Amino acid sequence: MTTITGVTGLRTLVVDDEQPVLDELVWLLGRDDRIASVATAHSGTEALRRLERGDIDLVFLDIAMPGLTGIEIARLLGRFRQPPQIIFVTAHDAHAVEAFELDAVDYLLKPIREERLRESIRRASQGPDAASPDDTIAVELAGVTRFVSRSHVTHAEAQGDYVRLHLLDGSSHLIRAALSALADEWHDAGFHRIHRSILVNRAHLREARSHDGRTTVVVPRGEGTVELPVSRRHQRDLRELIGEYTP
Numbered sequence: 001m002t003t004i005t006g007v008t009g010l011r012t013l014v015v016d017d018e019q020p021v022l023d024e025l026v027w028l029l030g031r032d033d034r035i036a037s038v039a040t041a042h043s044g045t046e047a048l049r050r051l052e053r054g055d056i057d058l059v060f061l062d063i064a065m066p067g068l069t070g071i072e073i074a075r076l077l078g079r080f081r082q083p084p085q086i087i088f089v090t091a092h093d094a095h096a097v098e099a100f101e102l103d104a105v106d107y108l109l110k111p112i113r114e115e116r117l118r119e120s121i122r123r124a125s126q127g128p129d130a131a132s133p134d135d136t137i138a139v140e141l142a143g144v145t146r147f148v149s150r151s152h153v154t155h156a157e158a159q160g161d162y163v164r165l166h167l168l169d170g171s172s173h174l175i176r177a178a179l180s181a182l183a184d185e186w187h188d189a190g191f192h193r194i195h196r197s198i199l200v201n202r203a204h205l206r207e208a209r210s211h212d213g214r215t216t217v218v219v220p221r222g223e224g225t226v227e228l229p230v231s232r233r234h235q236r237d238l239r240e241l242i243g244e245y246t247p
């Protein structure tokens with residue numbers, strides 16, 4: 001087990017059985033001034049021994065590990081008098097619904113992007129009691145109501161009186177809402193209008209492209225990506241939004 005100590009902020013434990021992933025996450029966390037310290041564990045058993053001290057605020061948990069899985073560890077942490085906050089880190093999205101049922105702060109997909117990680121830390125630093133009801137969205141599928149995390153929405157697309165929410169795992173859900181209303185409500189959460197019918201989540205922007213006067217942005221969709229058009233009236237907003245992009 002290793003520990004990197006900062007000055008103030010969240011006391012953090014990273015649990016992953018793959019050393020390269022562990023090293024990268026420790027390095028990224030060390031660049032964020034909201035992180036006070038970073039300890040590591042290579043297994044669920046080692047993690048629980050560390051967590052029994054009661055001095056960890058936030059745990060980054062891999063899900064697929066030999067022995068105790070991240071989901072099993074999270075269930076055990078739920079029995080603690082003052083459990084730490086949990087952010088799952090995994091290469092697969094199959095456990096996303098189960099993760100949020102366990103009150104996880106977030107669910108990060110590998111490879112981890114620093115900007116996406118910083119958004120997760122922002123949510124954790126607000127504390128477990130500061131979560132806004134807007135962070136989760138109720139959607140219906142085959143008569144069943146599910147709750148999805150707004151941070152998993154890559155973009156939103158207007159469809160008549162509805163808005164279709166596109167998620168990281170490639171799924172999509174219709175909600176009854178006006179895109180203009182979502183643009184106002186979700187602006188502070190990082191959603192920006194790039195077209196009269198499209199909102200994009202800044203945290204999931206992969207690329208911005210310009211060719212023959214046509215501008216597009218690329219966001220993830222399932223195992224691949226999707227390219228979204230940027231209207232002329234929103235191109236300046238896009239340039240200001242991502243800074244490094246020059247058409």
